[in-house]
Amino acid sequence: MRLLVSEVHVRVDDLVAPLFVREGISEPQPIESLPGVVQHTLDSLRREVTELVGLGVKAVILFGIPAQKDAVGSAAWDPDGIVQQALRALAADHGENIVLMADLCVDEYTDHGHCGVVDEHGNVDNDATLELYMKSAVAQASAGAHVVAPSGMMDGQVAAIRGALDDADFSDVAIMAYSAKYASALYGPFRDAVDVSIADGGDRQGYQQDHRNVREAMREVELDIAEGADIVMVKPALAYLDVIRDVASSVDLPVAAYHVSGEYAMIHAAGERGWIDTDAVALEHLTAIKRAGANVILTYFTRWFAEHAVD
Numbered sequence: 529m530r531l532l533v534s535e536v537h538v539r540v541d542d543l544v545a546p547l548f549v550r551e552g553i554s555e556p557q558p559i560e561s562l563p564g565v566v567q568h569t570l571d572s573l574r575r576e577v578t579e580l581v582g583l584g585v586k587a588v589i590l591f592g593i594p595a596q597k598d599a600v601g602s603a604a605w606d607p608d609g610i611v612q613q614a615l616r617a618l619a620a621d622h623g624e625n626i627v628l629m630a631d632l633c634v635d636e637y638t639d640h641g642h643c644g645v646v647d648e649h650g651n652v653d654n655d656a657t658l659e660l661y662m663k664s665a666v667a668q669a670s671a672g673a674h675v676v677a678p679s680g681m682m683d684g685q686v687a688a689i690r691g692a693l694d695d696a697d698f699s700d701v702a703i704m705a706y707s708a709k710y711a712s713a714l715y716g717p718f719r720d721a722v723d724v725s726i727a728d729g730g731d732r733q734g735y736q737q738d739h740r741n742v743r744e745a746m747r748e749v750e751l752d753i754a755e756g757a758d759i760v761m762v763k764p765a766l767a768y769l770d771v772i773r774d775v776a777s778s779v780d781l782p783v784a785a786y787h788v789s790g791e792y793a794m795i796h797a798a799g800e801r802g803w804i805d806t807d808a809v810a811l812e813h814l815t816a817i818k819r820a821g822a823n824v825i826l827t828y829f830t831r832w833f834a835e836h837a838v839d
């Protein structure tokens with residue numbers, strides 16, 4: 529009876545698996561703060577995605593860790609950059625059988641860890657950064673990305689990327705915009721995963737959103753839609769369910785939510801101590817995110833869900 533009258537079910541089709549691929553390693557590297565998640569080699573990434581396809585997973589999003597970082601993050605748009613290599617390999621392996629998404633930002637590629645070009649005062653230069661994102665979008669699309677996902681929160685990034693993609697004949701490549709992305713303390717384990725620490729104890733409060741605000745989130749979402757976003761995202765998820773709900777009820781685009789690294793790590797950490805039931809809490813969280821209105825959920829629980837979860 530409970531199943532018959534239940535309102536929301538998470539399905540594997542709703543989920544996107546975030547995957548890390550690192551240049552210059554010969555074995556996958558575990559990430560201590562993200563149990564069960566690894567930095568992949570190109571080969572182990574290919575095996576993982578083949579298994580995910582076999583499990584019915586419909587989408588992955590790639591993050592790269594380059595061998596060399598520099599001031600502008602040039603490996604982000606190098607045709608031989610690690611994510612571009614990975615996209616080419618996965619596109620050849622799977623064609624249209626899985627949606628290939630690429631996170632589009634430079635923080636994994638810069639030696640200072642910021643999401644853009646830093647000026648002489650240590651501030652991120654918004655408009656100079658857009659140029660880098662445009663080059664990265666075209667590099668990712670050329671390598672086979674079906675979706676590019678700008679996560680840097682620069683003003684005007686969606687319009688700039690849409691223009692660059694259209695000019696390069698990639699009008700069918702979609703943009704999933706990290707629209708309402710908060711300057712959250714929940715990204716800690718992710719920064720371990722991509723070997724990023726922000727220079728001089730800096731943070732991203734200059735470009736990511738203040739956790740006290742929700743009207744600002746709606747403004748960011750509306751701007752991204754006007755600029756050409758195809759999917760809009762709220763991130764993190766659990767502490768921002770009200771934002772997901774507000775966005776979902778006021779836009780007519782698909783809404784994504786990112787259940788981020790810290791959210792995953794907290795569940796595992798408490799579960800390891802026997803303080804909570806890891807699987808039950810994971811399912812409860814994913815269901816809550818969907819119930820709030822997200823159609824697309826990016827989560828490190830994707831493989832677990834595809835293998836084990838019975839809703």
Ligand code: PBG
Nearest residue numbers: 633635679714715718788789790
């Ligand atoms: C930026 C990016 C971040 C995450 C996704 N894209 C980190 C940040 O903004 O500092 C975080 C994802 C997570 O915590 O799981 N490229």
